[in-house]
Amino acid sequence: MGWRHPQISMEEVVNLIKGFVDILILLSGYQSSGRIAHWDSHNVKKVFQWGLFFEQVFGSFSCSDDYASSVEEIDAALSEITSAASFPKGLAHLSSATLAKARRFVLEHLIHTLPLRDVHLRALLTATVEMDLEELSETGHDFLNAYFNKLKSQNTLLDQRIAPATTTENCGSDGFTRIVEWLLGSMTWNRWKSKNLSYFLDKRTIRLVSGASMIFSAPKIQWVQIFERLNLNISAGSSDDGLCETTELLLLGCITSRWTSLIEHLMSISHDYKNILEQYNEVCNLLHGRSTDLKSKQEATCTKGSDILEYLSGFLGNQMYQLWKVSPVLAAVAIPSWSPLFRLYLSEIQIQFQGDFSTMRCCNCANDKKEHNDCELAERIWCLYIFHVNGSHLA
Structure with a gap:
């Protein structure tokens, strides 16, 4: 039956995915020329906004069996793209399933490919707070108090340095700041893992x-x-x-x-x-x-x-x-x-x-x-x- 999304064509989605891949490459810390990529809160917001867009597009496919052929078609196109010799091997598992959870995909890619320095973490923190505030500002006038109450109820960064962690799978529904909460716990875990493995070796x-x-x-x-x-x-x-x-x-x-x-x-x-x-x-x-x-x-x-x-x-x-x-x-x-x-x-x-x-x-x-x-x-x-x-x- 082919592609059936009512608001965007198959060609547009494929082109957007290619653009998304380019941003993920920058997220790895380097430009295509090999020069160090510039990290700031604007670029971090951009990549998570792209992730949110793909979640909305591919998330809509799970609402009905009528979209099964669309999923098959996009996966076939993605398979052709990711099998190219020039395609980054670290992104070879890109699929409709990963794009349906694109922000999780972005976060895991960030953790596994880039040693996060202070400047990166600062940009990530700034971007996630800004995105949560922008989202809340659209729902009411007293959005600052709403944001602080949300943080308090989740026992997040304002209450303790590393709060009870959450799975990245659930980060999207709880706001962008929740993603950073998970990230800090993961970073500490990985640092201890590296330190104690170094002792063994x-x-x-x-x-x-x-x-x-x-x-x-x-x-x-x-x-x-x-x-x-x-x-x-x-x-x-x-x-x-x-x-x-x-x-x-x-x-x-x-x-x-x-x-x-x-x-x-x-x-x-x-x-x-x-x-x-x-x-x-x-x-x-x-x-x-x-x-x-x-x-x-x-x-x-x-x-x-x-x-x-x-x-x-x-x-x-x-x-x-x-x-x-x-x-x-x-x-x-x-x-x-x-x-x-x-x-x-x-x-x-x-x-x-x-x-x-x-x-x-x-x-x-x-x-x-x-x-x-x-x-x-x-x-x-x-x-x-x-x-x-x-x-x-x-x-």
Whole structure:
């Protein structure tokens, strides 16, 4: 039956899509000449307005089966466009389905292709606020109060630095500022992911893993003797650095057999839209939700790990603060939830999260009366969450 949209022709839509692709290329940070693209709020507004236009056009197709042939025709045209050798490979999945959620498509393209600098984020924030205000100004006179009330009801950026995130799929119906709220949570998530992945892949860490693998391949009586000699040297030198390095080596010994799978899991995770409070609550539930059957199963399949954790508990004694000196991701992946060490580690996290007195303070959020959203404590909770909740098969 062919193209049936009553207000725009097939040729016009195709030409507009090509223009949209050109803007997405600019959104990647560069012009077609290779020069750096100029970012400002005007250009950001333009690309989201294009996205809104395509949402309206392609969203109307879902209202009736009569438009099925139109969808098939546009997808055929898009397939021909995206298969061209000169077409950007990062946009090759462009289709009527992605254009029906074009603002989501724009946001995900922005996050995945461009390291957002301050100037980019400032332009994005300015543009989204301006677009929301323009939309509200058409509905009433007191649009500023309406905007502030909307932000307050959504617990967005005016209330906290990183509010409870939302899926990009729902961003459009809640206003453009909601998109930025989601973006900030995603940026923090990706920064923590990159930082902790860097620890795993650091040359020093890899050397320690290799050493730990060799040490703990020996019978327990032999590797215990090695660490007893290390302890004597540390005691003689009164070196706190030595305590920390020994703690790190013992923790790495717990995960040598899972090294590759842990890295693969960390690389595969994506922003799942839970805020730190929600992550914290789910991690705390582990203490009540794990059964003794699971403990027995894990201990049976990881006797060496249990031996190392038992030795580490005795080694640390009343110096549990050493766990706060190692990488957040190492503490998370090396200590299973059935271990007494996990309970001690999580108990300290609970004390700090609730703002109670602690000698092991890792951030000033409680003193400053701020939410734990982008601090070391939040990062440690996040690491526990992604491995013990999202990756429970690995923990």
